[in-house]
Amino acid sequence: MKLKAKLTAVAALAVVAATSATVASAENTLDVVKARGFLRCQVGSPSPGFYNLDADGNWYGLDVSMCQAVAAAIFGDKTKLQIQSVSTQARFTALANGESDMLSRTATWTETRDTQLGLDFVTPNFYDGQGFTVRKDSGITSALQLKGAKVCVTTGTTTELNLADFSRVNNLNISAVTFEDYNVRDNTFLNGGCDAVTTDKSALAGNLSSWPVPEDYIILPETISKEPLAPAVRQGDNQWEDIVRWSVFALINAEELGITQANVDDMRANSQDPRVRRMLGVEGNLNEGLGLSKDWAYNIIKAVGNYGEIYERYIGDGPQAIHIPRKGSLNALWTDGGLMYSPPFR
Amino acid sequence: MAIVKAERTPDRRPPVSEATVLGWLRKNLFSSVSNTLLTFVMLYIIYLTVGGAFKWGVLDATFIADNRRECYDNSLTGACWAGVIHWLNNIFYGRYPRTEIWRINLGGVLLALWMAPLWISRVKGKFLVGVSVVVFYPFLAGYLFSGGEKGLFMQIMVASALVAFAVNMANMLAGLFSRQGLGTFALRVLGQDKATGKTQRNVLLVLIAIAFGAAFFWQMSWTIQSVVWTKWGGLFLTLVISGIGIALSLPGGILLALGRRSKLPIVRVLSTGFIEIFRSVPLITVLFMATTMFPLFMPEGFVLNKLVQVIIAVVLFNACYMAETVRAGLQAIPKEQFEGAHTIGLGYWGTMGLIIMPQALKHMIPNIVGSFIGLLKDTTLVSIIGLFDLLGMLRSISKDVPWMGLHKEPLIFGAILFFIMCSSMSKYSRHLEVKLSAGRKR
Structure with a gap:
């Protein structure tokens, strides 16, 4: 009897200990990350413009910069970061089981994912959409002219489903030619195996620039799907979600206020604009709710620049960029007619 | 009357079809x-x-x-x-810090030197050389590759590995120049070769203890920068995974095969079940299981190194295949061999270790090496779960913006590398077969 009671007590204690440990670690990602000393940020297998390796083995790209921004916000040092490359199949599991602190990979924000997978998307950092590339000499200038066409597409993604939807809605009778690997898909298209190739427009532009004669091909104007790409975090830790969300907003807001990597020191020292002073931590206490130091936003801009700079470096026009013009696209600032809009920092 | 021709017939030229x-x-x-x-x-x-x-x-x-x-x-x-060419460092060493690449190279050179005595016929004590490679080299190489602070256990193992390596090298030199084992050689130098067995043993133990002390004090001041495993990659990672897989799957397979043929029902059932479960599942499933499902069963926040998970999965998977290969070899040994061994009074391990296994393993060489080659090629599957092994690195070249879409050339380069590795393995296995069956060529 006594032994049994003892055993029950021990078991109960173990359960309590286990659950409280779980709750504690689930609630305080920030503390866990700080104690560990670096941020674990998940990307996918390399994807041009967003996350890829250079010849020296360093990660670079738009989404990698998001990881660096969050690391800079927490530690004031963008190198306190471990980039994890996780396969598409395992991406949400790896976030759920605590292997990754955040997910910054070209994942589309959809209702199902947001509501059913135990994760929260913070805010889009890139608006993509599916499009078509065709040969210029085919005379096709609109996706609606693709009646009965053979279209090359990678399998197993929403891309394939979007194509089927588009074909059905417009009664186009498109036949899809599917591939596992996008290099093979593009090769088939280049060798005349299909009339058009479809994928997200950012990838279309990037791939096109790598073809032997890019001038022979055009990207059709239609966008047949909405792909808001957003970083995501585990559900249930609101402070952590806020940190990641406002790190992205800081990048966008900095661009709007004209704060760049080059002038951020000067702005902090000399700017009289209260919006700038508040954001860079000269006055006010914006940092308190986040649990970060006063200069968190300053650290972000100092480390990676503002959103516009990051975009130009990896997507727009730099030597490492995939050459997608920003002007007039959804990714321009709201002041330029785009969708990039940050709530006020106050 | 003689019909024997007295003079020699002049040589005829060989037929045209053979000579030109x-x-x-x-x-x-x-x-x-x-x-x-x-x-x-x-x-x-x-x-x-x-x-x-x-x-x-x-x-x-x-x-x-x-x-x-x-x-x-x-x-x-x-x-x-x-x-x-631009990506060669990535292809061979992965994301390993460029200033630390010498450590990988040194690790490779050490292994080659350590194994060299196995191929030199004059060197004595080959069995000990082989054992010391398997027991000590992993610790030395493990520290070389990952660096950082050493715990006490690691300090002891690193020091032992250094001693083992030094002894091994000295033994090789002793063998090369005086055709003796190192022990005999050292005793002769010290003038103790006529002493009693006990004195000789003590002298050798003292020598080893001195060497160990020296190595231990030296390694206390030896620290190298820590390199986290996520930076490992390329051919280096492929060789680490397949090397450990090869080194552990053979002994694991032998144990499982013996277990499956055991007379003890529990051992037999467990071994059989284990083998059949792993053999009926594809490797990629085992890998996914090990890397994504396994952490879910662990307490939250507990993250086991993914590389270790992958290596465990690869070892278990291949040990099961190896077990069946070994079992096939065991079954080819006639019953009289067992009976003969029992007659001269050998127990189970004596029978297996001295009589059965040496014969069986010899027959199994082609199959074993076949499994090894398969293992080496199978490790490319880890690129699917996000490790940048050789294949993962080769595929990443086509995603690097300056080289976007470049995928044929890297894959051809990889094919050449794999061809070199696999064909040299099979070439060596054929050499082994010939050497081991010198007595009875078939």
């Missing part, structure tokens, strides 16, 4: 009209394929360029090897 190139050609390639036709058709096909490959890969190829556009500007139809 022209004769050989005529006999083998142009012996009839249809053969001649076939020869020309085949020559044309060879010209088309080899010629095309040569033109693409060498004549029209670009070797020096800063990005793919420059390759195109040079030639639209040739290969662009410049991308592969």
Whole structure:
């Protein structure tokens, strides 16, 4: 009897200990990350413009910069970061089981994912959409002219489903030619195996620039799907979600206020604009709710620049960029007619 | 009347078909009209394929360029090897810090030196050499590759590994120059070769203790920068995974095979179940299971190194295949061998270790090496779960912006690397077969 009671007590204690440990670690990602000393940020297998390796083995790209921004916000040092490359199949599991602190990979924000997978998307950092590339000499200038066409597409993604939807809605009778690997898909298209190739427009532009004669091909104007790409975090830790969300907003807001990597020191020292002073931590206490130091936003801009700079470096026009013009696209600032809009920092 | 010819018949010239190139050609390639036709058709096909490959890969190829556009500007139809050349460090060493690459190279050189005595016939004590490689080298290499602070256990193992390596090298030199084992040689130098066995043993133990002390004090001041496993990659990672897989799957397989043939029901059932479960599941499933499902069963926040998970999965998977190979070898040994061993009073392990296994393993060499080659190639699957092994790195080249879309050249380069590794393994296995069955060629 006594032994049994003892055993029950021990078991109960173990359960309590286990659950409280779980709750504690689930609630305080920030503390866990700080104690560990670096941020674990998940990307996918390399994807041009967003996350890829250079010849020296360093990660670079738009989404990698998001990881660096969050690391800079927490530690004031963008190198306190471990980039994890996780396969598409395992991406949400790896976030759920605590292997990754955040997910910054070209994942589309959809209702199902947001509501059913135990994760929260913070805010889009890139608006993509599916499009078509065709040969210029085919005379096709609109996706609606693709009646009965053979279209090359990678399998197993929403891309394939979007194509089927588009074909059905417009009664186009498109036949899809599917591939596992996008290099093979593009090769088939280049060798005349299909009339058009479809994928997200950012990838279309990037791939096109790598073809032997890019001038022979055009990207059709239609966008047949909405792909808001957003970083995501585990559900249930609101402070952590806020940190990641406002790190992205800081990048966008900095661009709007004209704060760049080059002038951020000067702005902090000399700017009289209260919006700038508040954001860079000269006055006010914006940092308190986040649990970060006063200069968190300053650290972000100092480390990676503002959103516009990051975009130009990896997507727009730099030597490492995939050459997608920003002007007039959804990714321009709201002041330029785009969708990039940050709530006020106050 | 003699019909014996008195003088020697003059030597005749060998038939034309055997002696000259022209004769050989005529006999083998142009012996009839249809053969001649076939020869020309085949020559044309060879010209088309080899010629095309040569033109693409060498004549029209670009070797020096800063990005793919420059390759195109040079030639639209040739290969662009410049991308592969730019990425060589990534391909061989992964994301390992460029200033620390010497550690990987040193690890490779140490292994080669350590194993060298196994191929030199004059060196004594080959069995101990083999054991010391398996027992001590992993610790030394593990510290070389990952660095950082050493715990007490690691300090002891590193020091022991250093001693083992030094002893091994000295033994090799002793063997090369005086055809003796190191122990005999050292005793003779110290003038103790006539002493009693006990004194001799004590002298040797003291020598080893001194060496260990020296090594231990030296390694206390030896620290190298820590390199986290996520930076490991390329050919290096492939070799680490397959090397550990090969080293552990053979003993694991032997144990499982013995377990499956055991007379103890529990051991037998467990071994059989284990083997059958792993053999009926594809490797990729085991890998996914190990990396994504396993952490879910662990307490939250507990993250086991993914590389370790992968290596465990690879070892278990291959041990099961190895077990069946070994079992096949065991079954080929006639019953009289067991009975003979029992007759001279050997127990279970004596029978297995001294009589059965040496015979069985010899028969199994082609199959074992076949499994090893399969293992080496299977490790490329880890690129699917996000490790940048050789294949993962080769595929990443096509995603690096300056080299975007460059995928044929890296894969061909990888194919060449794999061909070299696999064919040298199978070549060595054939050499082993010949050497071990010298007594009875079949």
